[in-house]
Amino acid sequence: MALRDAILVSLSDGAMSGYDLAKHFDQTVSFFWRATHSQIYRELAKLKDKGQVSAEEIPQRGKPNRIVYSITEAGRNAVLAWSRQPCVQDRVKDDFLVRLYGLEHMDLDALREHLVQRLDGHRDRLAEFTAIANATEPNTIAALGRRRGLEIGLRYEREWAEWCEETLDALSPENLADLNCVLPFTPTTKEEVA
Amino acid sequence: MALRDAILVSLSDGAMSGYDLAKHFDQTVSFFWRATHSQIYRELAKLKDKGQVSAEEIPQRGKPNRIVYSITEAGRNAVLAWSRQPCVQDRVKDDFLVRLYGLEHMDLDALREHLVQRLDGHRDRLAEFTAIANATEPNTIAALGRRRGLEIGLRYEREWAEWCEETLDALSPENLADLNCVLPFTPTTKEEVA
DNA sequence: GCGTTCATGTAACCTGTTACATGATTCT
């Protein structure tokens, strides 16, 4: 249950509203963490009950009042305690790789289309991360941590993008036609008909 | 909801019991897909209701009867239809990167320990995948898909292992001591005291 | 004797997603 701690970490650098937190997650840690506003509001209520954050309502006109949350001493202690807890690493879970695994039962044209879309996505994020990486940052411990996070993000996207390109090539009709010639029996896909 | 389809794909290559499926997931697709037996039994019941699998009970002595599930024609159609659906890619979600992001609020010794453990995990899996990759496979479409899946698994683990090594180095006390000399103010961690 | 494997399932719980609900202001 690291959403709680992700919120506390974010509040460690300054007070924020639930709305701000949602944006913050989206703009800064989205490579490795995401949360919807409904999750965040639910979690903030729990954190307030536990006394790890405190809330202050700021009146506004025309829109609902902002409720700005600050981390408390108890919250800071919780963060430190959490950093000593074992990590629960969420392993890769990939829809597309399941399809690849059962390749012979799939619609190959559709899979190629999916691959193209994924490649685009990885390239977009690679460009995004590269832009962030090029902005110079101060030489602090905080910045060091963020640089390391960005670094694995960059490599991850680069690796996947490359893999998508190679896989598109491997699944090209020409390549599969070659394969079919070698095969004793041909699978039932559109390609064999063409 | 791809668990349903992951099951159908697995059953496409032969009938299996819920127990077998759990083992199968664990042994063959665990890099990109996992499921517990309780999930699998729940899903198999739903698939049977929909007529996408059929069940046959095989009497056994001493242990509960095996219930072996086979994919039906309706199930095969469902798989093909699924392969045309857009992929819902589960994005990276990483506990440890959240900690790195809030590095200055963490217990650095604990983080280094976590890194060492993760490095071990990545190396283990890298070795595991390498062993599988070295086993020669026939030149079929099915094998091509699996090779591509294995390939990204290998690269993923290699990249992460390398990153862990580099990050351990970046977070070493010596390296951080250098950093502290440059800093105008020092963070409140054990290191500054030492 | 003790842990593991085989083999099924249920129930409670936690987390995350999607949709619903409201309503003024600002940008295109």
Add this chain to the structure above:
DNA sequence: AGAATCATGTAACAGGTTACATGAACGC
């Protein structure tokens, strides 16, 4: 005129985890 942004929240549902429950056989 219509969409997006600001800003809060609730409710229903889907998916995944953990623990409970049972019990024989087999290897160490």
